Amino acid sequence: DTGVSQNPRHKITKRGQNVTFRCDPISEHNRLYWYRQTLGQGPEFLTYFQNEAQLEKSRLLSDRFSAERPKGSFSTLEIQRTEQGDSAMYLCASSLSSRRNYGYTFGSGTRLTVV
Amino acid sequence: DQQVKQNSPSLSVQEGRISILNCDYTNSMFDYFLWYKKYPAEGPTFLISISSIKDKNEDGRFTVFLNKSAKHLSLHIVPSQPGDSAVYFCAASKSGANNLFFGTGTRLTVIP
Numbered sequence: 001d002t003g004v005s006q007n008p009r010h011k012i013t014k015r016g017q018n019v020t021f022r023c024d025p026i027s028e029h030n031r032l033y034w035y036r037q038t039l040g041q042g043p044e045f046l047t048y049f050q051n052e053a054q055l056e057k058s059r060l061l062s063d064r065f066s067a068e069r070p071k072g073s074f075s076t077l078e079i080q081r082t083e084q085g086d087s088a089m090y091l092c093a094s095s096l097s098s099r100r101n102y103g104y105t106f107g108s109g110t111r112l113t114v115v
Numbered sequence: 116d117q118q119v120k121q122n123s124p125s126l127s128v129q130e131g132r133i134s135i136l137n138c139d140y141t142n143s144m145f146d147y148f149l150w151y152k153k154y155p156a157e158g159p160t161f162l163i164s165i166s167s168i169k170d171k172n173e174d175g176r177f178t179v180f181l182n183k184s185a186k187h188l189s190l191h192i193v194p195s196q197p198g199d200s201a202v203y204f205c206a207a208s209k210s211g212a213n214n215l216f217f218g219t220g221t222r223l224t225v226i227p
Contacts, residue, residue, distance in 0.1 A: 033214070042204050042220055043215075048214060103151070108157050
């Protein structure tokens with residue numbers, strides 16, 4: 001297992017365009033999380049899936065954001081009508097629900113730049 | 116509202132000496148705390164954790180101390196090595212919650 005994989009690594013888009021990111025978690029992990037990190041800040045929670053069910057969304061996740069995890073495997077995060085304030089590192093993480101003390105395994109992230 | 120705070124943006128330590136990274140939190144409902152290490156161009160990597168029922172947890176060169184009354188935790192690295200140079204994030208969670216609250220990070224530089 002190669003860990004949590006995120007694609008693309010970098011994305012530059014024009015304001016107003018839609019973008020989609022993909023995350024492939026560790027195969028046996030049933031929990032998947034999306035976080036966003038801006039410069040000088042720690043990661044901020046966006047949303048959480050247990051298997052295919054999206055169980056929690058942060059108020060940071062505006063209506064322009066949508067996430068899916070079909071069949072409880074990979075996940076996608078889509079941002080519609082991107083704004084410059086969406087520029088950030090988008091991090092995906094996965095974990096096993098029974099192993100709180102081992103923390104998450106994060107991917108390397110997708111860096112989004114909106115110009 | 117920053118519920119987890121790391122007030123030192125950076126720390127420099129000589130190789131072989133002790134590194135002490137500090138973290139404060141405001142929410143008394145937090146009952147689990149974690150430290151992550153982040154290298155450039157990589158995601159955060161889990162380092163060590165501690166439950167609120169303990170005041171110390173040790174793993175090799177890394178020890179985390181928790182002072183619940185002060186709402187303070189610290190990560191000790193001894194001896195520090197140049198490969199420890201990274202950004203360290205403190206994180207906290209509440210029982211039954213599904214997300215982590217992260218601090219803003221402390222950049223540790225270990226000087227050879």
